Amino acid sequence: xxxxxFPAIEECIEAFRRLPGVGxxxxxxxxxxxxxxxxxxxxxxxxxxxALHEKVGLCDxxxxxxxxxxxxxxxxxxxxxxxxVICVVEEPADVFAVERAGGVVGRYHVLMGVISPLxxxxxxxxxxxxxxxxxxxxxxxxxxxALNPNMAGEGTSLYLAQVLKPLGVRVTQLAHGLPxxxxxxxxxxxTLTRSLEGRREL
Amino acid sequence: MAILSxxxxxxxxxxxxxxxxxxxxxxxxxxxxxxxxxxxxxxKSRVGVGLEPASESHVEWSQRGGSDLGTMRxxxxxxxxxxLWKDYEAMQVASRFLKILDVVLGVRExxxxxxQLLRTSLEALEKGLxxxxxxxxxxxxxxxxxxxxxxxxxxxxxxxxPGGETARFDVATxxxxxxxxxxxxxxxxxxxxxxxxxxxxILGLTPDKCYSxxxxxxxxxxxxxxxxxxxxxxxxxxxxxxxxxxxxSR
Numbered sequence: 490x491x492x493x494x495f496p497a498i499e500e501c502i503e504a505f506r507r508l509p510g511v512g513x514x515x516x517x518x519x520x521x522x523x524x525x526x527x528x529x530x531x532x533x534x535x536x537x538x539x540a541l542h543e544k545v546g547l548c549d550x551x552x553x554x555x556x557x558x559x560x561x562x563x564x565x566x567x568x569x570x571x572x573x574v575i576c577v578v579e580e581p582a583d584v585f586a587v588e589r590a591g592g593v594v595g596r597y598h599v600l601m602g603v604i605s606p607l608x609x610x611x612x613x614x615x616x617x618x619x620x621x622x623x624x625x626x627x628x629x630x631x632x633x634x635a636l637n638p639n640m641a642g643e644g645t646s647l648y649l650a651q652v653l654k655p656l657g658v659r660v661t662q663l664a665h666g667l668p669x670x671x672x673x674x675x676x677x678x679x680t681l682t683r684s685l686e687g688r689r690e691l
Numbered sequence: 692m693a694i695l696s697x698x699x700x701x702x703x704x705x706x707x708x709x710x711x712x713x714x715x716x717x718x719x720x721x722x723x724x725x726x727x728x729x730x731x732x733x734x735k736s737r738v739g740v741g742l743e744p745a746s747e748s749h750v751e752w753s754q755r756g757g758s759d760l761g762t763m764r765x766x767x768x769x770x771x772x773x774x775l776w777k778d779y780e781a782m783q784v785a786s787r788f789l790k791i792l793d794v795v796l797g798v799r800e801x802x803x804x805x806x807q808l809l810r811t812s813l814e815a816l817e818k819g820l821x822x823x824x825x826x827x828x829x830x831x832x833x834x835x836x837x838x839x840x841x842x843x844x845x846x847x848x849x850x851x852x853p854g855g856e857t858a859r860f861d862v863a864t865x866x867x868x869x870x871x872x873x874x875x876x877x878x879x880x881x882x883x884x885x886x887x888x889x890x891x892x893i894l895g896l897t898p899d900k901c902y903s904x905x906x907x908x909x910x911x912x913x914x915x916x917x918x919x920x921x922x923x924x925x926x927x928x929x930x931x932x933x934x935x936x937x938x939x940s941r
Contacts (some may be wrong), residue, residue: 495856509709510708510709535878584798605786606745606786606787606790607703607786607789607790609931639743640743640744640745640775640776640782643777643782644779644782644783647777647778647779647782648779651779665866675737675740675743677738677740677768677771678740678768679739679740679768679773679776680739680740682773682853683879
């Protein structure tokens with residue numbers, strides 16, 4: 490096999506291919522764009538990517554991403570918001586989604602996954618022990634479970650409800666139902682059942 | 692390229708690219724399948740609960756000859772076992788059944804009997820039957836469907852019915868040795884008389900009746916241990932380690 494004439498370009502294409510949703514053609518397009526049309530951006534992207542892992546860490550309390558505050562210091566949300574409500578989510582990205590939708594008045598707790606026996610993920614692999622400690626130690630009155638509405642998410646919610654309710658807190662779950670803009674006729678049986686169960690008076 | 696369709700139960704799924712899944716299904720007539728389900732994780736997808744573990748769906752797929760991975764074309768949910776979504780313990784047991792079948796069966800392996808056994812097991816969970824001991828029954832019935840049902844009626848050495856004392860199960864031959872025949876076995880498991888009787892009874896039942904049996908909960912671990920060892924020895928399949936962490940007691 491002949492040595493490549495453009496090892497730097499090929500290495501860069503391979504690097505971009507590691508990103509989710511980027512195939513070989515997209516990676517090549519990005520590399521040629523950086524090379525020809527936007528040489529300044531290359532330096533900026535490289536510098537900001539390098540700084541990501543140096544500046545961003547996890548909050549010791551809620552496991553949410555924090556910038557420049559890692560190492561035992563609570564994140565901005567943990568320090569500022571109502572401590573009586575905790576919203577439990579699966580991943581840090583879910584916090585951004587909840588915040589985009591208006592957010593919750595309380596604080597967050599990121600589980601860093603969900604219980605999934607099919608994938609060998611057990612409660613001990615998640616930050617559930619930290620959550621229990623927060624509920625035991627703090628002034629928490631309500632825990633909102635905002636996990637994905639799939640079997641692993643539901644299983645985790647059931648487990649958390651079993652663990653948290655004896656501690657004397659109110660455990661609530663996000664409503665399940667029909668997505669806005671959808672059609673009733675295409676909704677599956679499970680979604681419709683949950684929608685009927687969660688109906689409310691107008 | 693062939694277009695096929697069948698009744699299926701979802702054994703598991705894992706993300707593939709941004710919006711797709713690779714789904715593992717147990718079919719009624721085509722054994723275990725692995726299919727790419729394109730776009731089903733996107734907000735526009737109408738598949739919904741159909742590709743969640745343990746859901747029953749009618750699936751249409753295309754497959755090239757020789758390929759182990761097909762492409763899903765249609766998926767219509769036919770049944771959702773609602774109790775699994777509401778009962779943590781039932782969900783754990785169902786997940787164990789799905790995982791065992793996924794490990795034991797290779798792609799395109801599996802018969803109607805496996806599908807029927809899984810369906811019966813999920814129906815038993817849906818009815819709210821006591822989950823204690825269900826895994827042992829499932830494993831023994833699985834051995835039976837694979838033609839590996841152990842012989843528990845007589846002692847293989849003296850050919851007498853084992854008495855009320857602890858017997859030894861020969862994992863290599865699938866035979867029983869009573870307490871009166873003490874010659875050492877290469878790989879043996881001790882079984883109390885109650886466990887032997889329960890196992891014998893389970894193996895004599897048809898899949899649709901197998902969960903009607905009742906036995907003491909303390910025998911469950913003996914039955915599971917024995918069935919697992921036998922399946923691993925003869926099927927060459929190592930089952931995933933069972934979690935020792937039991938669900939929170941209610």
